[in-house]
Amino acid sequence: QVQLVESGGGLVKPGGSLRLSCAASGFTFSDYYMTWIRQAPGRGLEWVSYISMSGSTVYYADSVKGRFTTSRDNAKNSLYLQIYSLRAEDTALYYCATAEYAVPAATLSFVDWGQGTLVTVSS
Amino acid sequence: DIQMTQSPSSVSASVGDRVTITCRASQHISSWLAWYQQKPGKAPQLLIYAASSLYNGVPSRFSGSGSGTDFTLTISSLLPEDFATYYCQQTNSFLPLTFGGGTKVEI
Numbered sequence: 001q002v003q004l005v006e007s008g009g010g011l012v013k014p015g016g017s018l019r020l021s022c023a024a025s026g027f028t029f030s031d032y033y034m035t036w037i038r039q040a041p042g043r044g045l046e047w048v049s050y051i052s053m054s055g056s057t058v059y060y061a062d063s064v065k066g067r068f069t070t071s072r073d074n075a076k077n078s079l080y081l082q083i084y085s086l087r088a089e090d091t092a093l094y095y096c097a098t099a100e101y102a103v104p105a106a107t108l109s110f111v112d113w114g115q116g117t118l119v120t121v122s123s
Numbered sequence: 124d125i126q127m128t129q130s131p132s133s134v135s136a137s138v139g140d141r142v143t144i145t146c147r148a149s150q151h152i153s154s155w156l157a158w159y160q161q162k163p164g165k166a167p168q169l170l171i172y173a174a175s176s177l178y179n180g181v182p183s184r185f186s187g188s189g190s191g192t193d194f195t196l197t198i199s200s201l202l203p204e205d206f207a208t209y210y211c212q213q214t215n216s217f218l219p220l221t222f223g224g225g226t227k228v229e230i
Contacts, residue, residue, distance in 0.1 A: 035220070045159075045167065045210055047220040061219055062124065095166055107173070107214040109157045113166035 002026040002112040004096050009117030016086050020117055022079040022096030027112075030054075030074040033099035035110055036081050038092035038119075046092070050099055050108060051079070086121045093118050125149055125213050129223035136228060140201045144226045146194045146211035155215040158187055158196045161225075162207045171196065172214065198228075206230060 008020040022034070036048040049060045049070040058070050069082040079096050093116040099108040126149035136142050146156065154174040159167040169178045171187035174194055184199045198205055211223040 037222075044225040045161075045212075045222040047212070047222060050216070050220065059216070059219075097166075100172075101216070102173070105153075105155065105173075106216045107155050108216045108220060109169055109172040109178075109214055110159070110167070110212075111169050111178075113168075115166055 002098065004098070004112060004114035006094060006096055006114045006117035009094065009119045011120045011122065012086050013123050014086060014088060014121055016121075018083045018086065018119060020081040020083070020094055020096075020119070022081075022114060024077045024079065024096075024098075027098070029072075029077040033101050033108055034072060034079045035097050035099045035108070036068075036070060036079075037095045037097060037110065037113075038090075039095070039116070040089075040092040043092075048081070048094070053101075083119070086119075088121050090119060091121045125152065125218055125221050127211055127213055127221050127223035129209075129211055129226050131226060132224065133227040133229060135230065136201055137230070138201055138203055142198045142201055142205075142228060144196045144209055144211075144228075146189075146196070146223050148192045148194075148213060151191050152213045152215060152218075154190045155213055156187070156189070156194050157212045157214050158185075159210045159212065160205075160207045161210065167210065170209075201228070 003025045035050040095116045097110040097113040156174045158171040161167040175187045
């Protein structure tokens with residue numbers, strides 16, 4: 001069955017960098033858009049970014065644009081999120097999820113989710 | 124940017140109750156809306172996509188309706204496992220995939 005396992009979270013000082021990974025299995029990774037969503041402690045869900053099947057299209061939330069970079073390696077069935085210039089407000093549980101792309105509406109619904117990796121930004 | 128506003132932010136209900144949650148978009152989003160359920164300590168799960176289509180395996184007591192700017196999620200008869208937080212999300216990939224603030228359904 002579909003399995004998504006995030007890793008790479010941890011405690012980082014403000015201004016630092018981190019690279020999150022999401023290892024996918026149980027499905028044909030290259031057939032799916034993928035997405036990152038985060039959830040600050042005790043707060044709601046915030047969409048972060050998505051990436052197309054080939055990686056040619058990446059879209060970011062305004063709140064992370066310029067500091068976050070999403071990429072994928074289809075040969076390794078892996079999704080990545082590189083985070084730069086970390087701020088306290090980036091503290092959150094970061095989820096990766098598969099995103100089903102529906103035509104012709106060009107919509108994305110998030111179907112399978114990992115359990116998340118926690119990023120804590122604090123001095 | 125699109126804002127998604129859910130109401131109420133929390134609702135107290137009993138097993139067997141009918142519960143309705145609303146989601147309002149700040150601009151017209153056709154039927155580009157999904158609903159998710161999240162239980163404490165767990166990842167969210169997709170319930171409904173395209174405003175009213177039930178995702179695979181989701182019980183029929185869940186239903187969604189609406190189009191344009193106003194949407195609703197209805198649970199026809201609450202079961203104990205339905206006590207959770209529910210989120211709406213606009214799903215048009217040419218726009219930010221914004222979530223609503225969530226509605227907690229509690230006993």
